Amino acid sequence: MIVSDATGMPVVLRSWQPADWAGTSALLEGFAVLYPGFDAWLKRTLGVGDQPKARTVVAVDAEGHIVGAAIYKPKADREKLATLYVSPEYRNRGIGTALLTWIIRDWRSRGGSGLHDTPART
Secondary structure, X not given: OEEEOOOOOEEEXXXXXXXXXXXXXXXXXXXXXXXXXXXXXXXXXXXXXXXXXXXXXXXXXXXXXXXXXXXXXXXXXXXXXXXEEEOHHHOOOOHHHHHHHHHHHHHHHOOOOOEEEOOOOO
């Protein structure tokens, strides 16, 4: 899925890859103040050095920077949206909506019937 940034340059959504670790970690570093142990959780969740515990989609700008990410975990009867974040300078451009749309389409393709989130304010 492709959306555009403010300059009209494409922002591409794709599945997270291990090579995205540094960019994803940098994008989400602000969450560490909200959640003690966030760095360890992120490594476990993304499967750094192991199997991932969640699905992750990233938004990548034309220069290869990760500017948005959504982490979602399949549960027995629903999908849990664990994290949805877009870099402030890329907000209000449809990237968050595109990330959520990706999750919903993936979830529905696997027969999902419920979506759950746990919101936090930054």
